[in-house]
Amino acid sequence: MRLCLENCMSVSSSLYRRQLFLVRSLGGCCCWVHMEGGGTAVKARFSTLGADAEGLMRIITPKLDPIRYKGQAGKIAVIGGCREYTGAPYFAAISALKIGADLSHVFCTRDAAAVIKSYSPELIVHPVLEESYSVRDEEKASVCAKVLGEVNKWMERFDCIVVGPGLGRDPFLLDCVGEIMRQARESKIPTVIDGDGLFLVTNNLDLVKGNTLAILTPNINEYKRLVEKALGCEINDQDASQQLASLASRIGGPTILRKGKTDLISDGLTVDEVDIFGSPRRCGGQGDILSGSVAVFSSWARQRLAIVEESYKLSNVNPMVLRSIAGSALLRKAASFAYANKKRSTLTTDIIDYLGRSLEHICPAN
């Protein structure tokens, strides 16, 4: 691995030392635990990668290189936004741009599109999703095929998609989005699933079973529903890490980022924790920022660091775990800066304003 890193990457010596530290920490600081969950015994390894989340971000974040062209720093799409919710897809998509992605698309319903466009001219907004109220029963199959066609025209261009922020729970719309997820999986597009995307997935676990390119980002309610459905039990906060590993192992494939006081991340084999101080403000929308942030790190890691990730794979570290740690750490850092400045009046838009500065703090552009 050492040779591979030396030969294949042009890195500064401090970055290289950081990589070696991370690689060493994979093997050195771990302990094995035995756990029971939903009747299945699994072994998960406590990993310490989350403790050096900033080091990971430095590895994954690309340099601003003048020879690169538009799109190379990431093309993200958010599938979400309906009559009720226009903020959530906007937060996820604009966060991706503020962190450094080049292009950010939103696929939403017609009602939501004009509103989301009015928030920002930076976003590319596709008014393609349809809810039941606007479609007659006999039209549903053809409308769903049309929606899929519209999204598929773009699908292979995306480095990562985020499914669910502000999607709503209309059954017809969710059926179509299920098909979009199947298509993304077939095209091997990494997929972050949040909000109502998790509502869809919880009721159709087959949509993600076996998909190692999926990252689920449940909040407390979404996690409770997943645990009840997949493990058939209640949340166990005494053994939170173990239960999370059991859940990931039971679903089999996706990485799960459980949001909370600290963020816990597991693919069923390892459990990582990101405990960077965030914000005590719990205003809505912070999870949406997180989904956009994980998508950008996913996109960067996928494009730029295939070699490093290959090295990590040799050490049995799941690249989706690395991407989740980086995404979580950046959001939490931005939240802490925003809170230091705005205290009780901190809003999601304030946190978004600090995303760029937070990354700059860790990984200066020049």
Ligand SMILES: NC(=O)C1=CN([C@@H]2O[C@H](COP(=O)(O)OP(=O)(O)OC[C@H]3O[C@@H](n4cnc5c(N)ncnc54)[C@H](OP(=O)(O)O)[C@@H]3O)[C@@H](O)[C@H]2O)[C@@H](O)CC1
């Ligand atoms: N500014 C914006 O646009 C923002 C929009 N947001 C968007 O909101 C959506 C829901 O996300 P959330 O985080 O409120 O869901 P969550 O914690 O599971 O539920 C809390 C409670 O509400 C209830 N409930 C929810 N939806 C329901 C429904 N359709 N119909 C009925 N009940 C429903 C739920 O009940 P339960 O499902 O548990 O029965 C629970 O008790 C999602 O798309 C998200 O992205 C957020 O990102 C914030 C910023």
Ligand SMILES: Nc1ncnc2c1ncn2[C@@H]1O[C@H](COP(=O)(O)OP(=O)(O)OP(=O)(O)O)[C@@H](O)[C@H]1O
């Ligand atoms: N109690 C807490 N203390 C500190 N940080 C927290 C706490 N709970 C959540 N967070 C942070 O806030 C982020 C968003 O988590 P949250 O549970 O608010 O998501 P959410 O409910 O999906 O948000 P949204 O309103 O966008 O849907 C998480 O990544 C986590 O880092």
Ligand SMILES: [Mg+2]
């Ligand atoms: Mg949420």
